[in-house]
Amino acid sequence: MTKRIIVLTGAGISAESGVSTFRDPDGVWAKYDYQQVATPEGFAANPTLVHEFYNARRGSLDAVEPNPAHIALAHLEKELSAHGGHLTLVTQNVDDLHERGGAKQVIHMHGELKKVRCDATSAPSCGAVFDWHDDLGGDAQCPACGATGSLRPHIVWFGEMPMHMDEIEVALSKADLFASIGTSGSVYPAAGYVHAARGLGIPCIELNLEPSENAAAFNDAHYGKAGDIVPLWVDELLSELD
Numbered sequence: 001m002t003k004r005i006i007v008l009t010g011a012g013i014s015a016e017s018g019v020s021t022f023r024d025p026d027g028v029w030a031k032y033d034y035q036q037v038a039t040p041e042g043f044a045a046n047p048t049l050v051h052e053f054y055n056a057r058r059g060s061l062d063a064v065e066p067n068p069a070h071i072a073l074a075h076l077e078k079e080l081s082a083h084g085g086h087l088t089l090v091t092q093n094v095d096d097l098h099e100r101g102g103a104k105q106v107i108h109m110h111g112e113l114k115k116v117r118c119d120a121t122s123a124p125s126c127g128a129v130f131d132w133h134d135d136l137g138g139d140a141q142c143p144a145c146g147a148t149g150s151l152r153p154h155i156v157w158f159g160e161m162p163m164h165m166d167e168i169e170v171a172l173s174k175a176d177l178f179a180s181i182g183t184s185g186s187v188y189p190a191a192g193y194v195h196a197a198r199g200l201g202i203p204c205i206e207l208n209l210e211p212s213e214n215a216a217a218f219n220d221a222h223y224g225k226a227g228d229i230v231p232l233w234v235d236e237l238l239s240e241l242d
């Protein structure tokens with residue numbers, strides 16, 4: 001019986017909610033140069049541009065709602081827990097739609113739009129992380145240490161280490177199923193989890209609109225819109241629980 005499940009989600013799970021994916025033809029990286037808006041070097045060169053990019057994305061979250069795929073995963077989390085199992089929900093997404101869909105524990109490996117961090121390379125900073133719902137500017141003051149201009153989006157940029165890597169590795173080692181949902185499989189280390197899981201003998205399933213870049217590594221797959229296929233998959237899993 002499958003009771004310890006690790007799910008990795010990507011931008012595709014939020015697409016039907018109206019959040020842009022990254023690599024689809026009308027995706028974020030077709031409109032913006034990631035080197036300018038999603039690297040430490042880009043932030044150092046033009047902090048205003050980077051703040052504007054993340055302010056717009058943070059602000060746009062107010063206009064979107066979780067879809068049936070987010071809600072189904074929250075249901076899976078609750079039911080597995082009630083049956084002595086566990087869902088580890090790891091997301092590359094920086095939106096808050098899993099939480100708003102009801103998920104209690106979400107591991108945001110690429111950070112969160114609604115958080116900021118006191119972390120400056122060329123100014124005093126304390127490392128504190130804060131919930132943040134408004135626009136952020138270069139002149140903001142850290143609520144903890146009072147430093148000015150030290151706050152940045154709590155987002156993992158290209159060239160930076162994703163968050164919670166140890167926790168994810170432990171969850172992977174204990175899982176009896178790995179599922180990847182709505183991700184192109186092109187950004188590591190997340191794209192490598194299927195290989196790590198297969199190496200541990202854990203069955204792997206992909207749920208995506210189309211075969212991802214590493215589709216061949218999965219044992220099984222369901223293709224279609226996340227809002228359609230994820231609830232069906234969750235129902236299937238739950239029907240097997242005692």
Ligand code: OAD
Binds near residue numbers: 009013156158183225
């Ligand atoms: P991508 O934009 O690379 O991939 C989105 C995937 O979702 C594609 O395989 C689409 O086919 C699929 N998709 C689109 N609509 C879907 C739907 N309705 N249902 C199911 N699948 C759908 O996004 P990610 O793989 O999440 O990192 O990108 C990974 C990382 O690259 C992001 O976290 C971000 C980005 O650069 C950083 O910014 C650090």
